[in-house]
Amino acid sequence: MNRAERLEKIEEILKNASSPVSGSYLADLFGVSRQAIVQDIAILRTQGLEVISTPSGYYLDRIKKLRRIIAVRHSKEEIFDELLAIVEAGGRVLDVMVDHPLYGEIRGSIGVASRNEVTRFVNMLESSGQEPLLSLARGFHLHTVEADDEETMKRVEEALKKLGFLFLG
Known part of the structure; x- marks a missing residue:
């Protein structure tokens, strides 16, 4: 072939x-x-x-959904809480991005939309022994988040704000 x-x-x-x-x-x-x-x-x-x-x-990517880049800041120990808050609010975390002073934008795929996927992702991260991308930017990073509608996206942002993770500038 x-x-x-x-x-x-x-x-x-x-x-x-x-x-x-x-x-x-x-x-x-x-x-x-x-x-x-x-x-x-x-x-x-x-x-x-x-x-x-x-x-x-x-x-x-068959269905066009609402996508937004959301700025957040937290420790690596809080990754599970952050991702879980997003998916429990109805969002899907597509990726993570940091702005590195030498390399510019560094992006990594995440692709989680359920508690099981969040657990699997965090377990893979922890078992790899590697530092998460947020470690390169003192906890500040961006996620591309996907949601079915604006109401769901607002729930995602409120959940992150409630945890103190939403970066407002």
């Missing part, structure tokens, strides 16, 4: 998937490296396919 055929198959798999599809699964399915799948996903994105990357895998 050549790359063009593989791209068609990956697109078909993503369109039919009801949950994120892991890069490892796709690599095994097509007998290629995980890096080849990463490159395939990049090509699909340049072709206009809105592929979202999460720690759980890839999925298509």
Whole structure:
């Protein structure tokens, strides 16, 4: 199977998937490296396919929802509380961004929308032994948050404000 055929198959798999599809699964399915799948996903994105990357895998951004970048500040010990507050208010955390003085914007995928996904993400972070991106900016960071509507987004912001995490400047 050549790359063009593989791209068609990956697109078909993503369109039919009801949950994120892991890069490892796709690599095994097509007998290629995980890096080849990463490159395939990049090509699909340049072709206009809105592929979202999460720690759980890839999925298509089918439904247009309200998105907002929210500034927050807290300690690394409060990551679970922050993410849980967002998802319990009805939001989905797509990513985290920090502005590094040397490298500029650094962004990482999060992709959590439920308590189970938050727990899995925080457990992966803790077991990795790595510092979270917020450590690079003294706790200040940005999240792209997705919600079904403005009312839900306001609930997300209020939940963060109540915890003292919402950065108001």
